[in-house]
Amino acid sequence: GIAAMSDKRMCTALTDEMAMAVFQFLDHVGLCRVQALSSHYRVLGRSGYLWRRLYFAQGGTNDGGAISDWIGEFKRLHPSWDDAIFSPARGVAVASVPGCEQAGPFGGQDAKVFGIGRDRVLVLSGASYGERRGGFRLRQTGSAFVVDLSENEGSRWTQVQLQGDAPPSMHGSYCGICGDGVEGETFVTFGGGNHVGDHSEVHEMDLSTLDNAQPLQWRRQQYPPGPCGRFGGGSVVYKNQLVVFGGRSFADFFNDVWILDRVAKQWRQLPTTGEAPSPRVWTKAVLVQHTMLAYGGAYWAFSQGCHGNDAPGTVWSLSFQDNAWSRLGPPAIPRSVKAPRPRLGPMVAVLGRHLVVSGGVDLPTQQYFSDTWLFDFGTEEWSRADVNEGDDQSLMRSHGAAIPFRHRHSIAVFGGARYFEGQYFHDVVEIKSPADAKLGAESRSEASTDCTQSGGEGADFDFHSAPSMDQPGPRDPSSGEPAPQRRKLSGHRMMRGVIALISRVMPCDRRLRRTMFVS
Numbered sequence: 001g002i003a004a005m006s007d008k009r010m011c012t013a014l015t016d017e018m019a020m021a022v023f024q025f026l027d028h029v030g031l032c033r034v035q036a037l038s039s040h041y042r043v044l045g046r047s048g049y050l051w052r053r054l055y056f057a058q059g060g061t062n063d064g065g066a067i068s069d070w071i072g073e074f075k076r077l078h079p080s081w082d083d084a085i086f087s088p089a090r091g092v093a094v095a096s097v098p099g100c101e102q103a104g105p106f107g108g109q110d111a112k113v114f115g116i117g118r119d120r121v122l123v124l125s126g127a128s129y130g131e132r133r134g135g136f137r138l139r140q141t142g143s144a145f146v147v148d149l150s151e152n153e154g155s156r157w158t159q160v161q162l163q164g165d166a167p168p169s170m171h172g173s174y175c176g177i178c179g180d181g182v183e184g185e186t187f188v189t190f191g192g193g194n195h196v197g198d199h200s201e202v203h204e205m206d207l208s209t210l211d212n213a214q215p216l217q218w219r220r221q222q223y224p225p226g227p228c229g230r231f232g233g234g235s236v237v238y239k240n241q242l243v244v245f246g247g248r249s250f251a252d253f254f255n256d257v258w259i260l261d262r263v264a265k266q267w268r269q270l271p272t273t274g275e276a277p278s279p280r281v282w283t284k285a286v287l288v289q290h291t292m293l294a295y296g297g298a299y300w301a302f303s304q305g306c307h308g309n310d311a312p313g314t315v316w317s318l319s320f321q322d323n324a325w326s327r328l329g330p331p332a333i334p335r336s337v338k339a340p341r342p343r344l345g346p347m348v349a350v351l352g353r354h355l356v357v358s359g360g361v362d363l364p365t366q367q368y369f370s371d372t373w374l375f376d377f378g379t380e381e382w383s384r385a386d387v388n389e390g391d392d393q394s395l396m397r398s399h400g401a402a403i404p405f406r407h408r409h410s411i412a413v414f415g416g417a418r419y420f421e422g423q424y425f426h427d428v429v430e431i432k433s434p435a436d437a438k439l440g441a442e443s444r445s446e447a448s449t450d451c452t453q454s455g456g457e458g459a460d461f462d463f464h465s466a467p468s469m470d471q472p473g474p475r476d477p478s479s480g481e482p483a484p485q486r487r488k489l490s491g492h493r494m495m496r497g498v499i500a501l502i503s504r505v506m507p508c509d510r511r512l513r514r515t516m517f518v519s
Helices: 008-013 016-023 028-034 039-045 048-057 070-077 435-441 486-505
Strands: 092-096 112-117 120-124 127-129 138-140 144-148 156-160 162-164 174-179 184-193 198-206 216-221 234-238 241-248 253-261 266-269 284-288 291-295 315-319 324-328 347-351 354-358 372-376 381-384 387-389 401-405 410-418 423-432
Touching (some): 016 039, 016 048, 112 184, 120 410, 174 234, 174 241, 241 291, 347 401
Parallel strands (some): 092 387
Antiparallel strands (some): 354 372, 372 381
16 A cells, blocks of 8 residues: 555555545644645545544544634644744854855845755845945846755755746845645746836746756746836745735835735735834745734835834734734833844744844944844744854844754855945855754654745745654543554654655655645
8 A cells, every 4th residue: 555655656556445544644744745645645635534633633622613624723733833943041053054165156135045845945046236335236147056955064056947038137026936735836926126127027937847957947927917016025925825015116115915816817905904014125024824924124214214113123913814914012112121123134034933033234324233033922022042152243144035944943044145335145054053952952853844935934834833753642531641652653654664665666756855734
């Protein structure tokens, strides 16, 4: 049966009853992975019976109400911020990742970085300006790389050829990887440019040939009129749709929200309620379950009023369930309470229960920051994480691309710039737990695979809260005694065997290596 599951040509060899019997051995990580094997297994893997069983095995309860969406109930049982990967008391360690010299100029201002598997990322190069400081003449190489960070020596870079109708500019564009909830197949980008010129074109790139050493093809998509040309806002992918927030054009600044519906082939503006963030450019947005979080950004003016209605530590939250904006944390933070100063172009990611913010620039003073802050989703409080290992000045930059790696207990920052000083960085800096904290964390599960977007860390497809195989299991509801773990461990070993067989049998295991799993 396992051999049959590992060969696409034999997917029909198993009856549905046999497949379901095998699926009962899997935890929710394995159940999500097996959905990548075939469209038929994707249907079976979403069975309410299987997810109901997992829900109660993980301590879920039912007060008697009718539950129809067991996958949704399981996701609510395991929010993405349930673990504290970083600790303000321990601080963080900062280290440069070797091997970046293989790529040449890849980073600079606003590189695009997306997870495509464990320790693997897709990097689309950033931009720089031709002037000595500041500038108008935007330069972008348009190169792309697949980077493997699992190398003992540091990183391995493989250049990817791009062909077709490329966007006029990727600098400041709104982009993300869209898929069906199991696999990310298409890279989508809208807009881009700078304060001299921008565009409103939509382009897509098919990622299905990414692991076949074939060129990736850009294709321009035709949509009815939507948002005007703009750049420098925030974007996330929610339910296979690109969500666009804020940004600026040559003369205007925006705080509106637009949704690119790729199925209906149309744009629609999202009507929102509540106090919205003021119009801004170079903000960062990340997705946490059904909520978009926005942090940073400013109106491009060299005065104290450029940050609009932001106070120190302001985090904006837009719920896609009721389309309402709100502020996270207390409505006003006293001066005695520590919180990060408002900033433009920070590096932002979600790791565990924290929104992690590093770097950025204060527009009125043109001062660059090197600090790192943690916003706790549980307490809605800020804490500064001091750098106690490595060079704390290595994060003194803005417009870098941050991406989290939960199993590494770290966040990697690709590129960045000091625009006002004419400096552009082509390196990778890793922010991680100190060595003693990392040793203590090695007992955690390494089952989770981060397939998240730059600045974002937890897309709608992530499963950051994968249960650990080493932690105590659920208890029997009737006796209160620990439930037998044999079936779960056997299922975990079985899934590892399935994946090993797949990598040997299938000509290309891209469907597993680029899988985007639901939590």
